Amino acid sequence: MVSAAGKAARAQETREAILDAAERLFAEHGVGEVSNRQISEAAGQANHFAVGYHFGTKADLVRAIVRRYTADLEERRLRLLAEIGDSGDLRDWISCLVRPATDHLDALGVPSRRAQCMAQINTVPAMRQIVIEESAATPSMRASLVGMLRLLPDVPAAVRRERADMSRLLLVHALAERERALNEGGPAAPTTWAATATGLIDALVGLWTAAVSDEWTT
Amino acid sequence: MVSAAGKAARAQETREAILDAAERLFAEHGVGEVSNRQISEAAGQANHFAVGYHFGTKADLVRAIVRRYTADLEERRLRLLAEIGDSGDLRDWISCLVRPATDHLDALGVPSRRAQCMAQINTVPAMRQIVIEESAATPSMRASLVGMLRLLPDVPAAVRRERADMSRLLLVHALAERERALNEGGPAAPTTWAATATGLIDALVGLWTAAVSDEWTT
Numbered sequence A, B: 001m002v003s004a005a006g007k008a009a010r011a012q013e014t015r016e017a018i019l020d021a022a023e024r025l026f027a028e029h030g031v032g033e034v035s036n037r038q039i040s041e042a043a044g045q046a047n048h049f050a051v052g053y054h055f056g057t058k059a060d061l062v063r064a065i066v067r068r069y070t071a072d073l074e075e076r077r078l079r080l081l082a083e084i085g086d087s088g089d090l091r092d093w094i095s096c097l098v099r100p101a102t103d104h105l106d107a108l109g110v111p112s113r114r115a116q117c118m119a120q121i122n123t124v125p126a127m128r129q130i131v132i133e134e135s136a137a138t139p140s141m142r143a144s145l146v147g148m149l150r151l152l153p154d155v156p157a158a159v160r161r162e163r164a165d166m167s168r169l170l171l172v173h174a175l176a177e178r179e180r181a182l183n184e185g186g187p188a189a190p191t192t193w194a195a196t197a198t199g200l201i202d203a204l205v206g207l208w209t210a211a212v213s214d215e216w217t218t
Helices: A004-029 A036-042 A050-054 A058-084 A090-108 A114-122 A125-136 A139-150 A157-183 A193-209 B004-029 B036-042 B050-054 B058-084 B090-108 B114-122 B125-136 B139-150 B157-183 B193-209
Strands: none
Touching: A004 A036, A004 A050, A004 A058, A004 A114, A036 A050, A036 A058, A058 A090, A058 A114, A058 A125, A058 A139, A090 A114, A090 A139, A090 A157, A090 A193, A114 A125, A114 A157, A125 A139, A157 A193, A157 B157, A157 B193, A193 B157, A193 B193, B004 B036, B004 B050, B004 B058, B004 B114, B036 B050, B036 B058, B058 B090, B058 B114, B058 B125, B058 B139, B090 B114, B090 B139, B090 B157, B090 B193, B114 B125, B114 B157, B125 B139, B157 B193
16 A cells, blocks of 8 residues: 555655656657657656646746745745845846756756757747746746846936847857757856856946937837 | 749749748747748748758758848948938947948838847857858848947956847847747837837947946956
8 A cells, every 4th residue: 555645755756756757758859849748658658648647737837936936946046045135236136046956057068958848838929928837937037037136227218128138138048058968968158057156247247338329218 | 935034033033932931830839849841831932941042951041030020220220321421420330330221220111020030049049140240240130239338448358258249149039039920010109110129229238338237257
Protein backbone atom coordinates (compact mmCIF):
# COMPACT_ATOMS: atom_id res chain seq x y z
CA MET A 1 0.00 0.00 0.00
CA VAL A 2 1.28 3.45 -0.92
CA SER A 3 0.93 6.14 1.75
CA ALA A 4 -0.78 9.45 1.02
CA ALA A 5 2.61 11.17 1.39
CA GLY A 6 4.13 8.70 -1.07
CA LYS A 7 1.37 9.38 -3.58
CA ALA A 8 1.81 13.12 -3.25
CA ALA A 9 5.57 12.80 -3.75
CA ARG A 10 5.05 10.67 -6.85
CA ALA A 11 2.54 13.16 -8.27
CA GLN A 12 5.04 15.94 -7.67
CA GLU A 13 7.74 13.96 -9.49
CA THR A 14 5.40 13.44 -12.43
CA ARG A 15 4.60 17.15 -12.55
CA GLU A 16 8.29 18.05 -12.59
CA ALA A 17 8.97 15.50 -15.35
CA ILE A 18 6.15 17.01 -17.42
CA LEU A 19 7.42 20.56 -16.87
CA ASP A 20 10.96 19.51 -17.91
CA ALA A 21 9.70 17.74 -21.04
CA ALA A 22 7.45 20.66 -21.98
CA GLU A 23 10.26 23.16 -21.47
CA ARG A 24 12.56 21.18 -23.76
CA LEU A 25 9.94 20.60 -26.48
CA PHE A 26 8.69 24.20 -26.42
CA ALA A 27 12.29 25.49 -26.59
CA GLU A 28 13.08 23.28 -29.59
CA HIS A 29 9.85 23.49 -31.59
CA GLY A 30 7.83 26.46 -30.32
CA VAL A 31 4.79 26.48 -28.06
CA GLY A 32 2.27 26.17 -30.88
CA GLU A 33 3.97 23.18 -32.50
CA VAL A 34 3.83 20.74 -29.58
CA SER A 35 0.73 18.85 -28.38
CA ASN A 36 -0.06 17.91 -24.78
CA ARG A 37 0.06 14.27 -25.92
CA GLN A 38 3.64 14.67 -27.22
CA ILE A 39 4.63 16.22 -23.90
CA SER A 40 3.05 13.36 -21.92
CA GLU A 41 4.96 10.85 -24.04
CA ALA A 42 8.27 12.72 -23.75
CA ALA A 43 7.77 12.81 -19.95
CA GLY A 44 7.51 9.00 -19.97
CA GLN A 45 3.82 8.94 -19.07
CA ALA A 46 1.86 5.89 -20.24
CA ASN A 47 -1.30 7.98 -19.90
CA HIS A 48 -1.44 10.35 -22.89
CA PHE A 49 -3.69 12.70 -20.97
CA ALA A 50 -1.15 13.21 -18.16
CA VAL A 51 -0.65 16.90 -19.03
CA GLY A 52 -4.39 17.54 -18.89
CA TYR A 53 -4.74 15.57 -15.66
CA HIS A 54 -1.89 17.33 -13.85
CA PHE A 55 -2.11 20.83 -15.33
CA GLY A 56 -5.22 21.42 -17.48
CA THR A 57 -4.97 23.34 -20.77
CA LYS A 58 -1.78 24.29 -22.57
CA ALA A 59 -2.13 27.82 -21.17
CA ASP A 60 -2.28 26.32 -17.66
CA LEU A 61 0.86 24.32 -18.42
CA VAL A 62 2.65 27.43 -19.70
CA ARG A 63 1.62 29.27 -16.52
CA ALA A 64 3.13 26.46 -14.41
CA ILE A 65 6.39 26.64 -16.41
CA VAL A 66 6.55 30.40 -15.97
CA ARG A 67 5.76 30.14 -12.23
CA ARG A 68 8.50 27.60 -11.57
CA TYR A 69 10.92 30.13 -13.08
CA THR A 70 9.55 33.35 -11.62
CA ALA A 71 9.17 31.92 -8.08
CA ASP A 72 12.94 31.57 -7.94
CA LEU A 73 13.54 34.97 -9.57
CA GLU A 74 11.24 36.56 -7.01
CA GLU A 75 13.29 35.24 -4.08
CA ARG A 76 16.53 36.39 -5.66
CA ARG A 77 15.13 39.83 -6.50
CA LEU A 78 13.75 40.41 -3.00
CA ARG A 79 17.24 39.70 -1.59
CA LEU A 80 18.80 42.19 -4.05
CA LEU A 81 16.19 44.82 -3.19
CA ALA A 82 16.95 44.39 0.53
CA GLU A 83 20.63 44.99 -0.27
CA ILE A 84 20.18 48.20 -2.26
CA GLY A 85 17.67 49.86 0.09
CA ASP A 86 16.68 53.25 -1.33
CA SER A 87 19.71 53.56 -3.61
CA GLY A 88 19.96 56.63 -5.83
CA ASP A 89 22.04 54.72 -8.41
CA LEU A 90 20.01 53.65 -11.46
CA ARG A 91 22.44 50.78 -12.00
CA ASP A 92 21.33 49.13 -8.75
CA TRP A 93 17.69 49.09 -9.82
CA ILE A 94 18.45 47.79 -13.28
CA SER A 95 20.58 45.05 -11.67
CA CYS A 96 17.38 43.89 -9.95
CA LEU A 97 15.83 43.36 -13.40
CA VAL A 98 18.80 41.47 -14.85
CA ARG A 99 20.70 39.55 -12.17
CA PRO A 100 17.90 37.33 -10.81
CA ALA A 101 17.64 35.77 -14.28
CA THR A 102 21.38 35.46 -15.01
CA ASP A 103 22.02 34.08 -11.49
CA HIS A 104 19.18 31.58 -11.95
CA LEU A 105 20.56 30.36 -15.29
CA ASP A 106 24.06 30.17 -13.80
CA ALA A 107 22.74 27.95 -10.98
CA LEU A 108 20.79 25.80 -13.46
CA GLY A 109 23.95 24.73 -15.35
CA VAL A 110 24.43 23.38 -18.87
CA PRO A 111 22.50 22.15 -20.78
CA SER A 112 19.32 24.03 -20.04
CA ARG A 113 16.28 24.99 -22.10
CA ARG A 114 14.70 27.45 -19.70
CA ALA A 115 15.68 30.75 -21.33
CA GLN A 116 14.93 29.41 -24.81
CA CYS A 117 11.52 28.20 -23.65
CA MET A 118 10.78 31.64 -22.18
CA ALA A 119 11.77 33.23 -25.50
CA GLN A 120 9.39 30.93 -27.38
CA ILE A 121 6.58 31.68 -24.93
CA ASN A 122 7.23 35.40 -25.42
CA THR A 123 6.69 35.19 -29.18
CA VAL A 124 3.07 34.00 -28.81
CA PRO A 125 0.94 37.01 -27.80
CA ALA A 126 -1.61 35.05 -25.72
CA MET A 127 1.18 33.24 -23.90
CA ARG A 128 3.26 36.41 -23.47
CA GLN A 129 0.32 37.81 -21.53
CA ILE A 130 0.77 34.97 -19.01
CA VAL A 131 4.44 35.88 -18.57
CA ILE A 132 3.52 39.52 -18.00
CA GLU A 133 0.86 38.56 -15.44
CA GLU A 134 3.19 36.18 -13.63
CA SER A 135 6.38 38.23 -13.70
CA ALA A 136 5.80 41.95 -14.22
CA ALA A 137 3.13 41.99 -11.53
CA THR A 138 5.09 40.41 -8.68
CA PRO A 139 5.95 42.54 -5.59
CA SER A 140 9.68 42.51 -6.38
CA MET A 141 9.18 43.55 -10.02
CA ARG A 142 6.84 46.37 -9.05
CA ALA A 143 9.33 47.60 -6.45
CA SER A 144 12.21 47.41 -8.95
CA LEU A 145 10.32 49.30 -11.65
CA VAL A 146 9.06 51.97 -9.22
CA GLY A 147 12.61 52.43 -7.88
CA MET A 148 14.01 52.68 -11.39
CA LEU A 149 11.40 55.09 -12.77
CA ARG A 150 11.73 57.35 -9.71
CA LEU A 151 15.24 58.10 -11.01
CA LEU A 152 13.98 58.81 -14.55
CA PRO A 153 11.40 61.59 -14.04
CA ASP A 154 12.03 63.17 -17.45
CA VAL A 155 11.18 60.15 -19.59
CA PRO A 156 7.63 60.61 -21.01
CA ALA A 157 5.09 57.85 -20.27
CA ALA A 158 4.93 56.64 -23.89
CA VAL A 159 8.72 56.31 -24.03
CA ARG A 160 8.72 54.47 -20.69
CA ARG A 161 6.35 51.86 -22.11
CA GLU A 162 8.42 51.59 -25.26
CA ARG A 163 11.71 51.19 -23.39
CA ALA A 164 10.16 48.66 -21.01
CA ASP A 165 9.21 46.59 -24.09
CA MET A 166 12.71 46.97 -25.51
CA SER A 167 14.29 45.93 -22.21
CA ARG A 168 12.09 42.84 -22.07
CA LEU A 169 12.89 41.86 -25.66
CA LEU A 170 16.62 42.41 -25.21
CA LEU A 171 16.79 40.42 -21.96
CA VAL A 172 14.59 37.53 -23.09
CA HIS A 173 16.41 36.99 -26.38
CA ALA A 174 19.96 37.70 -25.17
CA LEU A 175 19.56 35.10 -22.39
CA ALA A 176 18.04 32.57 -24.81
CA GLU A 177 20.79 33.07 -27.38
CA ARG A 178 23.53 32.61 -24.77
CA GLU A 179 21.84 29.53 -23.29
CA ARG A 180 21.66 27.96 -26.74
CA ALA A 181 25.33 28.77 -27.44
CA LEU A 182 26.35 27.16 -24.13
CA ASN A 183 24.29 24.04 -24.89
CA GLU A 184 25.98 23.70 -28.24
CA GLY A 185 29.45 24.08 -26.72
CA GLY A 186 30.39 26.92 -29.04
CA PRO A 187 32.12 30.11 -27.97
CA ALA A 188 29.77 32.09 -25.74
CA ALA A 189 31.23 35.53 -25.22
CA PRO A 190 31.11 36.99 -22.61
CA THR A 191 32.43 33.98 -20.77
CA THR A 192 30.30 33.93 -17.62
CA TRP A 193 26.70 34.70 -16.72
CA ALA A 194 28.02 37.33 -14.30
CA ALA A 195 29.87 39.09 -17.14
CA THR A 196 26.73 38.75 -19.30
CA ALA A 197 24.77 40.48 -16.54
CA THR A 198 27.32 43.31 -16.33
CA GLY A 199 27.17 43.91 -20.08
CA LEU A 200 23.37 43.90 -20.13
CA ILE A 201 23.10 46.21 -17.11
CA ASP A 202 25.55 48.70 -18.70
CA ALA A 203 23.57 48.63 -21.94
CA LEU A 204 20.20 49.05 -20.22
CA VAL A 205 21.44 51.97 -18.15
CA GLY A 206 22.39 53.59 -21.46
CA LEU A 207 19.07 52.69 -23.08
CA TRP A 208 17.01 54.13 -20.22
CA THR A 209 19.03 57.33 -19.85
CA ALA A 210 19.22 58.02 -23.60
CA ALA A 211 18.03 61.44 -24.76
CA VAL A 212 14.46 61.44 -26.09
CA SER A 213 14.02 62.91 -29.57
CA ASP A 214 11.57 65.69 -30.26
CA GLU A 215 9.11 63.42 -32.06
CA TRP A 216 8.13 62.04 -28.65
CA THR A 217 8.16 65.18 -26.57
CA THR A 218 6.16 67.40 -28.88
CA MET B 1 3.65 27.91 -77.78
CA VAL B 2 5.05 29.83 -74.85
CA SER B 3 7.94 32.17 -75.58
CA ALA B 4 11.20 31.96 -73.64
CA ALA B 5 10.42 35.32 -72.07
CA GLY B 6 6.98 34.04 -71.05
CA LYS B 7 8.52 30.95 -69.45
CA ALA B 8 11.05 33.05 -67.53
CA ALA B 9 8.29 35.36 -66.29
CA ARG B 10 6.23 32.37 -65.15
CA ALA B 11 9.23 30.86 -63.34
CA GLN B 12 9.81 34.18 -61.62
CA GLU B 13 6.16 34.29 -60.53
CA THR B 14 6.47 30.78 -59.13
CA ARG B 15 9.61 31.71 -57.25
CA GLU B 16 7.88 34.74 -55.71
CA ALA B 17 4.86 32.63 -54.72
CA ILE B 18 7.17 30.12 -53.03
CA LEU B 19 9.06 32.86 -51.18
CA ASP B 20 5.78 34.38 -49.97
CA ALA B 21 4.44 31.01 -48.80
CA ALA B 22 7.72 30.12 -47.08
CA GLU B 23 7.86 33.49 -45.34
CA ARG B 24 4.34 33.04 -44.00
CA LEU B 25 4.83 29.44 -42.86
CA PHE B 26 8.24 30.11 -41.29
CA ALA B 27 6.84 33.17 -39.47
CA GLU B 28 3.92 31.16 -38.09
CA HIS B 29 5.56 27.83 -37.27
CA GLY B 30 9.33 28.30 -37.20
CA VAL B 31 11.90 27.38 -39.82
CA GLY B 32 12.51 23.88 -38.44
CA GLU B 33 8.83 22.95 -38.34
CA VAL B 34 7.96 23.41 -42.02
CA SER B 35 8.91 21.03 -44.85
CA ASN B 36 9.73 22.01 -48.43
CA ARG B 37 6.73 19.92 -49.47
CA GLN B 38 4.38 21.96 -47.25
CA ILE B 39 5.78 25.15 -48.76
CA SER B 40 5.28 23.87 -52.31
CA GLU B 41 1.67 23.01 -51.50
CA ALA B 42 0.99 26.36 -49.80
CA ALA B 43 2.42 28.10 -52.88
CA GLY B 44 -0.16 26.29 -55.04
CA GLN B 45 2.39 24.10 -56.80
CA ALA B 46 1.11 20.73 -58.05
CA ASN B 47 4.72 19.53 -58.06
CA HIS B 48 5.67 18.83 -54.46
CA PHE B 49 9.34 19.23 -55.29
CA ALA B 50 8.88 22.83 -56.54
CA VAL B 51 10.98 24.28 -53.70
CA GLY B 52 13.85 21.93 -54.47
CA TYR B 53 13.55 22.61 -58.20
CA HIS B 54 13.49 26.40 -57.90
CA PHE B 55 15.76 26.92 -54.87
CA GLY B 56 17.55 23.76 -53.69
CA THR B 57 17.87 22.97 -49.98
CA LYS B 58 16.02 24.68 -47.16
CA ALA B 59 19.19 26.71 -46.44
CA ASP B 60 19.16 27.88 -50.08
CA LEU B 61 15.53 28.88 -49.71
CA VAL B 62 16.27 30.80 -46.51
CA ARG B 63 19.12 32.56 -48.29
CA ALA B 64 16.73 33.61 -51.07
CA ILE B 65 14.24 34.95 -48.51
CA VAL B 66 16.97 36.90 -46.75
CA ARG B 67 18.32 38.25 -50.07
CA ARG B 68 14.93 39.51 -51.23
CA TYR B 69 14.77 41.53 -47.99
CA THR B 70 18.38 42.71 -47.76
CA ALA B 71 18.58 43.74 -51.42
CA ASP B 72 15.95 46.39 -50.70
CA LEU B 73 17.57 47.39 -47.39
CA GLU B 74 20.90 47.78 -49.19
CA GLU B 75 19.45 50.31 -51.67
CA ARG B 76 17.79 52.27 -48.90
CA ARG B 77 20.92 52.26 -46.74
CA LEU B 78 23.17 53.44 -49.58
CA ARG B 79 20.84 56.40 -50.12
CA LEU B 80 20.96 57.26 -46.39
CA LEU B 81 24.75 56.97 -46.35
CA ALA B 82 24.98 59.35 -49.31
CA GLU B 83 22.84 61.83 -47.35
CA ILE B 84 24.90 61.78 -44.15
CA GLY B 85 28.34 61.96 -45.76
CA ASP B 86 31.03 61.92 -43.08
CA SER B 87 28.70 63.02 -40.27
CA GLY B 88 30.15 63.30 -36.78
CA ASP B 89 26.74 62.57 -35.20
CA LEU B 90 26.40 58.98 -33.92
CA ARG B 91 22.66 59.23 -34.40
CA ASP B 92 23.06 59.50 -38.18
CA TRP B 93 25.05 56.25 -38.35
CA ILE B 94 22.67 54.36 -36.12
CA SER B 95 19.80 55.61 -38.30
CA CYS B 96 21.47 53.74 -41.18
CA LEU B 97 21.11 50.52 -39.17
CA VAL B 98 17.47 51.07 -38.22
CA ARG B 99 15.63 53.09 -40.87
CA PRO B 100 16.17 50.85 -43.92
CA ALA B 101 14.24 48.10 -42.09
CA THR B 102 11.45 50.28 -40.68
CA ASP B 103 11.03 52.09 -44.03
CA HIS B 104 10.90 48.71 -45.82
CA LEU B 105 8.22 47.37 -43.45
CA ASP B 106 6.28 50.61 -43.78
CA ALA B 107 6.28 50.25 -47.58
CA LEU B 108 5.27 46.58 -47.32
CA GLY B 109 2.00 47.38 -45.55
CA VAL B 110 -0.27 45.23 -43.39
CA PRO B 111 -0.47 42.26 -43.06
CA SER B 112 3.13 41.18 -43.50
CA ARG B 113 5.18 38.28 -42.18
CA ARG B 114 8.61 39.50 -43.19
CA ALA B 115 9.93 40.73 -39.82
CA GLN B 116 8.48 37.71 -38.01
CA CYS B 117 10.09 35.36 -40.52
CA MET B 118 13.45 37.09 -40.01
CA ALA B 119 13.05 36.68 -36.24
CA GLN B 120 12.39 32.95 -36.67
CA ILE B 121 15.38 32.59 -38.97
CA ASN B 122 17.52 34.37 -36.37
CA THR B 123 16.68 31.85 -33.65
CA VAL B 124 18.21 28.92 -35.59
CA PRO B 125 22.02 29.24 -35.33
CA ALA B 126 22.80 27.68 -38.75
CA MET B 127 20.23 29.93 -40.42
CA ARG B 128 21.31 33.01 -38.45
CA GLN B 129 24.72 32.54 -40.03
CA ILE B 130 23.09 33.03 -43.45
CA VAL B 131 21.55 36.31 -42.29
CA ILE B 132 24.90 37.50 -41.01
CA GLU B 133 26.61 36.58 -44.30
CA GLU B 134 23.90 38.22 -46.37
CA SER B 135 23.31 41.36 -44.33
CA ALA B 136 26.23 42.25 -42.05
CA ALA B 137 28.71 41.79 -44.89
CA THR B 138 27.10 44.09 -47.46
CA PRO B 139 28.94 47.29 -48.51
CA SER B 140 26.34 49.54 -46.88
CA MET B 141 26.39 47.65 -43.56
CA ARG B 142 30.19 47.69 -43.43
CA ALA B 143 30.21 51.42 -44.14
CA SER B 144 27.56 52.06 -41.46
CA LEU B 145 29.39 50.03 -38.82
CA VAL B 146 32.77 51.59 -39.63
CA GLY B 147 31.23 55.06 -39.47
CA MET B 148 29.55 54.27 -36.16
CA LEU B 149 32.55 52.67 -34.48
CA ARG B 150 34.81 55.53 -35.58
CA LEU B 151 32.76 57.69 -33.18
CA LEU B 152 33.11 55.14 -30.34
CA PRO B 153 36.88 54.76 -29.94
CA ASP B 154 36.69 54.02 -26.19
CA VAL B 155 34.45 50.94 -26.39
CA PRO B 156 36.67 47.83 -26.00
CA ALA B 157 36.49 45.22 -28.77
CA ALA B 158 34.72 42.61 -26.61
CA VAL B 159 32.05 45.14 -25.64
CA ARG B 160 31.62 46.16 -29.29
CA ARG B 161 30.86 42.57 -30.24
CA GLU B 162 28.49 42.23 -27.33
CA ARG B 163 26.63 45.45 -28.12
CA ALA B 164 26.44 44.54 -31.81
CA ASP B 165 24.70 41.31 -30.77
CA MET B 166 22.36 43.23 -28.47
CA SER B 167 21.52 45.73 -31.22
CA ARG B 168 20.73 42.89 -33.62
CA LEU B 169 18.52 41.08 -31.09
CA LEU B 170 16.67 44.25 -30.12
CA LEU B 171 16.02 45.29 -33.74
CA VAL B 172 15.03 41.87 -35.02
CA HIS B 173 12.58 41.16 -32.21
CA ALA B 174 11.16 44.68 -31.81
CA LEU B 175 10.30 44.80 -35.53
CA ALA B 176 8.77 41.31 -35.42
CA GLU B 177 6.68 42.10 -32.36
CA ARG B 178 5.35 45.30 -33.92
CA GLU B 179 4.59 43.58 -37.22
CA ARG B 180 2.63 40.89 -35.40
CA ALA B 181 0.69 43.50 -33.40
CA LEU B 182 -0.20 45.35 -36.62
CA ASN B 183 -1.36 42.13 -38.29
CA GLU B 184 -3.63 41.38 -35.34
CA GLY B 185 -5.12 44.86 -35.40
CA GLY B 186 -4.32 45.49 -31.75
CA PRO B 187 -2.81 48.68 -30.38
CA ALA B 188 0.74 49.05 -31.70
CA ALA B 189 2.47 51.85 -29.83
CA PRO B 190 4.29 53.81 -31.15
CA THR B 191 1.79 54.47 -33.87
CA THR B 192 3.96 54.64 -36.99
CA TRP B 193 7.04 52.86 -38.27
CA ALA B 194 8.78 56.27 -38.39
CA ALA B 195 8.10 56.78 -34.67
CA THR B 196 9.24 53.22 -34.00
CA ALA B 197 12.50 54.03 -35.77
CA THR B 198 12.98 57.19 -33.71
CA GLY B 199 12.47 55.30 -30.44
CA LEU B 200 14.86 52.53 -31.47
CA ILE B 201 17.53 54.98 -32.66
CA ASP B 202 17.34 56.94 -29.38
CA ALA B 203 17.64 53.70 -27.39
CA LEU B 204 20.56 52.38 -29.46
CA VAL B 205 22.45 55.67 -29.17
CA GLY B 206 22.11 55.22 -25.40
CA LEU B 207 23.11 51.57 -25.52
CA TRP B 208 26.26 52.25 -27.56
CA THR B 209 27.39 55.29 -25.56
CA ALA B 210 26.73 53.68 -22.17
CA ALA B 211 29.64 53.64 -19.71
CA VAL B 212 31.52 50.35 -19.65
CA SER B 213 31.90 48.77 -16.20
CA ASP B 214 35.28 47.81 -14.80
CA GLU B 215 34.70 44.10 -15.29
CA TRP B 216 35.26 44.65 -19.00
CA THR B 217 38.07 47.17 -18.96
CA THR B 218 40.31 45.36 -16.45
